[in-house]
Amino acid sequence: MDFRFSDRSLAWQEKLSRFMQDQVIPREEAYVASVRANPKLMSPVMVELKTKAKAAGLWNMFLPGEHGAGLNNLDYAPLAEMMGRHLWSAEVFNCNAPDTGNMEVLHLYGNPQQQDLWLKPLMAGDIRSAFLMTEPAVASSDATNIETRIDRDGDHYVINGRKWWSTNMAHPNLAMTIVMGKTDFDAPVHQQQSQVIVPVDTPGFRVERMLSVFGYDELPIGHAEVVLENVRVPVENLIAGEGRGFEVAQGRLGPGRIHHCMRVIGAAERALELMVDRLMSRVAFRKTLAEHSVWEQRVAEARTQIEMCRLLVLKAAWMMDEVGAKGARSEIAQIKVAAPSMALKVIDDAIQAFGGAGVSGDTPLAEMYASVRTLRIADGPDEVHNRTIARLEYAARSMKAGH
Amino acid sequence: MDFRFSDRSLAWQEKLSRFMQDQVIPREEAYVASVRANPKLMSPVMVELKTKAKAAGLWNMFLPGEHGAGLNNLDYAPLAEMMGRHLWSAEVFNCNAPDTGNMEVLHLYGNPQQQDLWLKPLMAGDIRSAFLMTEPAVASSDATNIETRIDRDGDHYVINGRKWWSTNMAHPNLAMTIVMGKTDFDAPVHQQQSQVIVPVDTPGFRVERMLSVFGYDELPIGHAEVVLENVRVPVENLIAGEGRGFEVAQGRLGPGRIHHCMRVIGAAERALELMVDRLMSRVAFRKTLAEHSVWEQRVAEARTQIEMCRLLVLKAAWMMDEVGAKGARSEIAQIKVAAPSMALKVIDDAIQAFGGAGVSGDTPLAEMYASVRTLRIADGPDEVHNRTIARLEYAARSMKAGH
């Protein structure tokens, strides 16, 4: 294993770090205020920061190869971690989910017309997109459960279904969505699904309601329940081909999961910093909290767990670069489970250190907690990833015993 | 130990249970909608339910002795647990914090005039009240830290200070507060504090802002940061006497803590029910979640932990009845730490069982989690209660060794 970052990555780290310090962090309050004041308009703070970031070349770092920053997964990890410290900032650099996943999909599987129409403005940061996969009626951990129908009707597909947890649906710039559904309910289980592009202004496409996360609306992003009723799109909107929806989904989920984990490490690191600062400044029973040994244990455990999770993120990223997402399946599943759990513990301890300030909006901790908590569910719940890991272990031992 | 409930308690349990089933639970959605629609007006649903509850005699069950329902702490426990299943319902029966604590204080320490002016309308459910103790600037776990000044000036007290986490401050019927401050910064540490009644319309009394709990505003109750700037109240508003503020606070915190724990048991029990129903109805990988053995372990652990915490609540309540709050100090501290932690685990598992529905408003789980999480901080953080328990252990062993 070689976790050395390329010179290119080191340069970007330096640049991004400076930009965060100089531009992003000082504007955090202003950004939050602008969203609260007018959630349906693009925040002028975001517009300004995006312009600056783009000008500085801090843009689309998530995308490997020549079209992005040319960084592999390992190289991108420290950049994602930095953005994870201030979760809203990923959008500044056009590196936020689910747009990143959609861009990857269009980059890999989109035809020239789709790339022209949708990938370009997404890469430019001019529009936003959503990915409609999860459904309220069935356990989404099992992709074969999907009930949304995509029926061919002449030159069109007609889509009917109900989706939820569609992220970005409140975004002022939202323009298109990618919808996962079934074109053939009778095909082999992993060839039933297809993905099609559905612009948000298509008739029959309706936001039923917005969903909250522990009381947060997570604006300007927002998560929605969406109803698709006889939604018609031209057949050209099909991505990759009929029956390839599962394959396309797998392709996006590998990097997506690991990006989440990188950001989660950053969130945990920031929570630890906030906690330590609090502990060193708050006095109870005539000494700082930092001097109470129970907090020594918690700080130490936080540091140790963060270190271990960061190393596992790097290993998973390195393996994706070396052997691809399939070869890194166990490692991706491992970190997908381990990172959010670790971060929740660190954030929860930090909340405890802050007392009332911790659960309120006076620190970012409670909102971080809510946000990270969803990651034990989104993109596959812990239980399903653990199942994957265990089965790979069983298979490995069986093979060994077989020799 | 004798945990048998009195016939009186059994009759009230039966009555309350029926009222919850027939009146409260069917109106839950309507109540929530009414608050959201108009948080600054009394919810008509609440008004109606209060009227019915009062008419049915389901009123002030928390108050021991002839003035209340004549139930001791043990007898009250199962009633509080029922209300804890639907946390908002405590107000229906005039049994919600912090009004209950304020009524207890006025009942025990108020002079006839104070009781006439404030206790009566509180007992009647006509007005609401707040208790202003915690301060943002200092660790409130140590009551001696309080910085709010209460200065005598002729026939008045002049109060200056800043409080927060003052619950009920958004309530449409809020009329008065009890403020904890220091009348003498040079007295022995536990004789510096006093408590005075401050009507909310007193000049200089100002709500600085409302606080959120994990994104929830917890309306119509609400928690506020309050500034008191040269607030003048007549000396008659002093409770009990100068320098007795700490003693008065201790008196209210014993029952208050245990009422919280009783309600928390109810919340955990409801979370377990929701989880079990979900597990039995949701299918993944061709069997119900209930049939996956990992969920068997979690359900079993939830049941076991709830049982144990309920028994410890009953023991603490029974001891308060038998030997008073001081003699039950360790048990109260034990359950104050154990019950919220237990409930958070059960609720968190239930959230996991529900997936996306669990973190959203589609189940009461996320809001329950947020609410219970504050109890690891409010009325003394876990660490301070554990300190109390440990020191009582040390003292007990020292005494034994001393013989």
Next chain:
Amino acid sequence: MDFRFSDRSLAWQEKLSRFMQDQVIPREEAYVASVRANPKLMSPVMVELKTKAKAAGLWNMFLPGEHGAGLNNLDYAPLAEMMGRHLWSAEVFNCNAPDTGNMEVLHLYGNPQQQDLWLKPLMAGDIRSAFLMTEPAVASSDATNIETRIDRDGDHYVINGRKWWSTNMAHPNLAMTIVMGKTDFDAPVHQQQSQVIVPVDTPGFRVERMLSVFGYDELPIGHAEVVLENVRVPVENLIAGEGRGFEVAQGRLGPGRIHHCMRVIGAAERALELMVDRLMSRVAFRKTLAEHSVWEQRVAEARTQIEMCRLLVLKAAWMMDEVGAKGARSEIAQIKVAAPSMALKVIDDAIQAFGGAGVSGDTPLAEMYASVRTLRIADGPDEVHNRTIARLEYAARSMKAGH
């Protein structure tokens, strides 16, 4: 729930407590030394203590009704807890497993001849016995797995099989065993098993080897792997009747499990005492360990967890008295899982407080740990008990939903 002890129990508690202080604890070292010096002979210390205990009437307290001390399960709990503090002491009072279970079985199901031959000397403490149920080849958590054959041959049963974890097999006074096997492999699953009495000197009955528990041989008790090869016993040795082995086993396991839990509470309580004494006397970094707040948290958690488990033991015992073992199934399973886990944590923390002394023979902690660890496996592993609890929850909710 009424956890008040009868006057009779209170009197026995007083008496047993005094006997433990005056007779047992002062002889602990001498007892251990005598066993080490000559494990194959009855320890003279044990002989002397048994004589004294019997003379004092502290004898067979475990057996309900007129034949024993007339104590029900609730009344017996505090006595068992006291014995659990010094695990070897249960034998002093003829209250040790598995003899207690065997006596219960013979008391309830034995015919007059069996009672005369075996129950009497067991009750008198003159002989010891073993119970041969678990088998190395199959998962014993599922009683239907048993492979030992009990074949009728004229006036005899011929037994063939392999058992292990047969406790008491090293005891100098061991005289008889009760063997669980199958008389009919084709009967309904719970009517295949039978239990027969097998004296240890029966030809074909052979101790294959003794088993260690974390390096301890647990002498003079000892656990053995036993081979039965064409072992012939007269048909009169059958207990209760052919096909009733499962029923008889269930009968013994209820009280047996709860006795274990009572003793485990005592073990945990003693570990906490040892820990507290250590913390108050040991100095590191210029203050006692007790003053380090990390230890405050652990001591408090230990106290809280012990209290909760003790209450659950009492509830399970009380329920067994009120509604029988079947009605108390969930509670027995709950405490069977909760008590050992709790005790292991307390003992482990105590070990940590003692450092090197904790893992060695200088404190009883390491041996207590080993002994309690087996209880997460013996008489059904945690996972199976949790399965039972969960299924009862599922059934309860189903029934409720069915109305």
Next chain:
Amino acid sequence: MDFRFSDRSLAWQEKLSRFMQDQVIPREEAYVASVRANPKLMSPVMVELKTKAKAAGLWNMFLPGEHGAGLNNLDYAPLAEMMGRHLWSAEVFNCNAPDTGNMEVLHLYGNPQQQDLWLKPLMAGDIRSAFLMTEPAVASSDATNIETRIDRDGDHYVINGRKWWSTNMAHPNLAMTIVMGKTDFDAPVHQQQSQVIVPVDTPGFRVERMLSVFGYDELPIGHAEVVLENVRVPVENLIAGEGRGFEVAQGRLGPGRIHHCMRVIGAAERALELMVDRLMSRVAFRKTLAEHSVWEQRVAEARTQIEMCRLLVLKAAWMMDEVGAKGARSEIAQIKVAAPSMALKVIDDAIQAFGGAGVSGDTPLAEMYASVRTLRIADGPDEVHNRTIARLEYAARSMKAGH
């Protein structure tokens, strides 16, 4: 970070792996039997294996630089891990504690005469040694507590004190010890200590008793309590210089701690393998344990935790190579706490999977558990390492805030 192993390391890994498979593992039973049969004589199996290992050049791999195998800490990690799978095997390769630490000390600080007399035969594997540091009377986590006196008397030092947990004291080839004591009780706290070589046949040097670890005597190694009564050694036996004992101790503890952790990873990995094999072969309730989802969760967690700890070991080793033990202080402390805790959990789960076989001698698990449990105490208890980590965090934030 670059965790690539050198070609030299890869070659040694290959060679060691083959030797383990071909020579060590097939002889494990024979080795254990030979020790049990005659613990006071060198095991002929060990003698033979040592001869073969030495001949194969698999010797002293732990020692960096030209005198050893020329491997740095990172390169040594996978070798130590392999030996950790079968803990007794480290001696086969002359890589077992505490001899390794003593060789390092003599290599770095020994004068030519000391190296000639003691280092050479140690490196040759002809003699064994012990390190006498920990004392029963004081908290050894604080090295300044040491009470053993080393008084100069002409050309001799006279040593008086009591030590315990001196490992190797039962070894048939034990020849010398290094004793830590104080030459000057009035010097600055870290200059009071000195280390001297004491041959085991020096008059006044007495093994008081052997200590057990959870019932295991850990022969042929063994841990002893040792009394030194007017033990006289020539002043030439002083290592490094008077007052340098603390410095010398620190030098040995860095690598020593990390070697322990490497071996612990190996032990955990083996426990996981045993667990998986068991789960796939054992049937309960009509399916293999592996198919019960609770075990999927445990296997997955074990795999994830092992991966993370291994990565942290590699990081700590790499840092020691890059910036030395002082710069790697936090990482060494982190892994010293994390690795044993992780391994204990994995081993404990494996025990549970095996049931009765797990706690007995039929699997290596119980003995592994006991052995790893001591590592949460030895070379500094978890609490002290966590304190170190926390203080480094506090210092880092203070420095940052200071800018």
